[in-house]
Amino acid sequence: MGDIEKHGSHHGQNSDSLSRTSTKQEDIEETEHPVQEPISRTKSIASRLENTVLSRLTTRSIVNPGPPPDGGWKAWLQVFCAWLAIMNTWGFVNSFGAFQTYYSEILPQSPSTISWIGSIQACLMFLLGIFSGRALDAGLFLPTIMVGIAFQIVGIFTMSVSKNYWQLFLTQGVLTGIGGGIFFTPCMGLVSTYFAKKRGMALGIVTSGNSFGGIIYPLVVRQLLPKIGFGWTVRVLGFMNLIALGIIIAFMRPRLPPRKAGPIVELAALKDVPYILFVAGICFCISAIYFVFYYIGSFARDTIGISYIGSLNLVIVLNGVGIPARIIPGIIADRYLGVLNTHIPLICASVVLLYSWTAISSLGGFYTFTVIYGMIAGGWQSLFPTAIASLSDDLSRAGTRLGMAFSSIALAALVGGPIGGQLIAKGDGYWPGIVWCATTTLVGCVFVIAARIVKYGTTWKVKC
Template identity: 50%
Template structure:
């Protein structure tokens, strides 16, 4: 065998053979295992950040930093944008599978739950210096889930493919992505996170547009596959440009029990759990309300979801900037939640298609405004930055169960009070109450932390 045709992996074996033989063909199985071990070490070293030297303080700007923000936006588009568009599937599955709305909502709820729950642990991959392999694995799992969804024929297949598999993949790479972006910023962190999170809303508007246009033309299976191809392209782009800035660091505990002794932190967790428990009822059922109560066409009902998600894009950016520069995230969060609760109650008064379009616009504004603030709100309660990761993970875990239970419970409420508009009335009241109580708990956290004065930034 010519030396020019011998790979470096073959040389690993040939140059260390104890018997002096210099042909690769005579390599034994233990020596092949050594080749595999050496190759794996090279790949892991190449993909990890173990060789990165600590670069010091965050650059807070520059081409590379803002590139990470742009790619983080793409990731949120492909993860939470896809999740926030579940309303298009909620309506379609209810009509084609013959299942109740509460039953169908379990598909989206399982997806939502597992994204939050897995994110509580996957963020540690960034700390371990394994962002790139984690991102790659998560992307593959998510894409498999989307393409398997296109083959589903019944409810339980959808739970496994769209709920479990797609949610698992998204959860694997979502949290490390957000964590990576925040390492590039300090002063402008709120603005950066707001830009990234606006991908949620834009994705939640674009995916329904794709479904609305393609479903009547090419059918369900190929429409879902198109969504999968969109994610393949966008996630490949993100993988090509996202790069960790910091070297690996020692991971802390999964749970910091001392945090539960801090009243502001506990109040924020409870308040946001109530808010998230009700919030996703809106994402899942706003199109269904237009279809079943207002007798809108399927395409027009999807327009409601598009408006609801799209309206949140600009307001997320403005909210992040104001919170960063003037108020602080908790100060901004409290009034926005009270406004959102007020809009939730106004849903009760909607009687026409035009009124529904107006409601979707303003409720989308208010819902998008506060969502970009909850990561920075959680971290603002803690003075020890080294504990931000574990505390955010704890928050994600708690929110996951609220997201799991909220939409199915909301769907079950639709069958009460005679069903129809009466059922929606009960669900809408519960949505407003949950958001209002959550806002009160957030306000209590703010008062406990800094007192009654609104002049203190927090």
């Protein structure tokens, strides 16, 4: 009995022990689950946050909305934002003549050396646009333009504290060139996804930002440089960029989901004779046109004898008359003549005007030249991308071919200003550089005419 009681007592003790052990295990399990639940909850929150961020920064969550709206407040808002992008990228490039003249007065370097600042800026704009445009296709519009805008802003504000040539080359030339090259092409491409029938008009409005920026930047420099100095004048330009580019980030939105981009290089295009001839011709013309934009102010100052502030007015006029000139020829080409038939006479007229430049010695005559040349040059500049597309039998390849053309044009933009500047430095005044500019444009014109003849024949009755 006692043994049984002892056994029972031991059994009771064992039961109590097992009960306590079981309770401890349950406690342990209960304490394990509360640890796992926050972890899983944290992972869930992180996953949702990641998906939210990626859906905002990329277009992977967008469902194809169908045909372009061809209008509406959202579509025209994209046009306005892209116009701001072009104004603050290519408008800045086209304003380099204002800086070229000023730098020639304060820096010991030759005009040819100074022009490398604007040339590398233009080169990078053309070159990087080939690759950044593909980011739009990949659904990475916002991250891409944010990177480009960051480069642009840093470039301008560091330019404001630059003290010598190499600092200006790295800030104004390289940094802003990289920034503009990264974000202007996706902005242009995004606008084209909102329009079909009105695409030409929409893109014409966007590209007019080029000329408008070419007015605003020299105007700001003209008004502020004598009053607050170079550093604060450039900072004002930087604050203008901050506002404009902030609007772009806030309101530009892609409407299409990611899509497969084409190849960077199309080997068949290298065997397409009209395409090769046309691109070669445009390379010659682009190389020459930057000579005019870079040296028009310094020519007026050195040859005609006007002040630096007065020379800025010529840069403003050259860009200002390009606003209507970038829209009207496109309308004429669409409705009446065709893009090539409109493009070629404008280049021919440029050749005649550039040769006449050698005979100009009065301020009135030079203003007349500036107005007429600005209109003609703005016209053929706005048409050449459309002309390249028109030479392609397969429009699905037009984007690739335009990208290939831009890579060649980038090199032409790089060397045009320095070559002209070197001729000015080694020659007797500006006339050797002017003759080179006119002759280079003439060669380009011959190539463009040859491309038209090979593609469509010698009759001009064909709308092409």
